[in-house]
Amino acid sequence: MISAAEWPTLEPVNAPANEPRTATVVVDDGTEIAYHRWDPDGAAHPVPVVLQHGFTVDTRVEWASRGIVPALTATGRTVVGIDARGHGLSQKSPDPGRYGETRMARDLLTVVDLLDAPAFDLVGYSMGAIISLLAATGEPRVRRLVIGGVGAGVVEVGGVDTRVLRNDALAEALLADDPSTLPPELAGMRASATQSGADLRSMAAQALALHTAGVDFARITADAIVIAGDEDPLAVRPEVLADAIPGARLVLVPGDHGAAINSAEFSTAVVDFLRD
Template sequence: MTDPLSAAKAEVEAGLAAAVPPRTATLVVDDGTEIAYHRWDADPGVDQDPVPVVLQHGFSVDTLVEWAARGTVAALTAAGRAVVGVDARGHGRSRKSPDPARYGERRMARDLRAVIAALDVPAVDLVGYSMGGIIALLTATEERAVRRLVVGGIGAGVVELGGVDTRVLPDDVLAEALLAEHPRTLSPVVAGMRGFAEVIGADLPSLAAQARSVHKGHIDLAAITVPTLVIAGDDDPLAERPHVLADAIPGARLRVIAGDHGTATGSPAFRSAIVQFLTQPGPVPDLVTGSAQSPLDHRGR
């Protein structure tokens, strides 16, 4: 029988091998942390939307694992969208640190807004999953450049707790599990999370620091006035009662698909829901004229 972690690693490696390599840049934000972001152009020969899609991944993974290996990037570029994926601090190619004071979704939202500003485009469509969904919500409450918003892998916990549902997996339990010297003593759920983080090369001390700093405060969901889609897997314990979240965001739509927290993002239904929502007719802000450059020709630092 194939080891589940080995199978997961092989699936990620196969997805990355099939994906188009991105152009990667880094941006040094206000506290000196280097934030990496990855860019893909829309496929040639299709009608192109001048507004890029910005993707924010969930806890322990990164842009390439969450979005490229699982086909979301390819689905968006095939639909005529340029894509930017941001590696949250402590994840992927962004700077690592074991200090919990350097983490939290509100801090990550500031990083995300800095990347959006560096793109030098008048508008973006924003997609976030799990931890990235909290980051996206916090960003959308303040960032006027957000034209449309998609959040997945979260539910009533956002309204009732202010973030990812820690009633399912307490943050201190997760942090201790990530740093445990003898992971074989862990429960199957946390052992699986730690094992997957290890096989994809994630930095465990950085993940533990984020686990101790998860957002628990109020999010002003009523301030989000852009078209919003909430996506949740029907077997996702971290996104229970997603209608509670959708009802708290003015005019938000809800889409429930088959899958749990880990499998939903690899689902064709997940990708098609995002593409359909982001390509529907709607108002597009006037773009700055006088330049023939792509919206993503800005190279960052």
């Protein structure tokens, strides 16, 4: 694993303890991907935890601000969060051809290669769950896998459940000149993206590139858990997904898509599952 002295930084090395070391890597298609690392106090567990966020947010919003990063470092884990292309500090583009969860899964594994770790645990939520499933397919280094915020749609539609929110309509909403004319569900997504500081053209491009080709679940060898909110419309019938992943188990937590990941139950389920 890269030592603190070797870790390339964009932020000062003497950043506060709760601040990550942030670096970038240029992947094979020339896109610059940002990633953030938090180290625990004292000796680190040999297996790092890699976090992949969902649509329109980034590592800090999804994982650090919600307390999951400090909950993991408190157990001795090194945590690395990846800003998906078009999100956070990673490079932006309005071209749908540069997006899609399959492409993002390759970005994730490029970052993992830099860690020089023989094994890692992987946690993904919503869009990040699809990325994580694809990254774990045929990847023996994934020791434990946490999939959150998705359900039967991954099995029946091939990715994030576009039956609930059509991706083409979402792209149009993100680029609309007058968001006040949007229906409530699309207006909410547009407002959420704007509030998180997302680049709307990049978000629209990713919406048009959503993965729909399915996942080869049989090639996932990691111990896995599916965590879903009991009122999440994007994660309906999560037992269908858990049954599709060999050996996976299901945990239900309270809330809809946004509330579930903010719940204490979600954080506890992640930490307990990854704990030795």
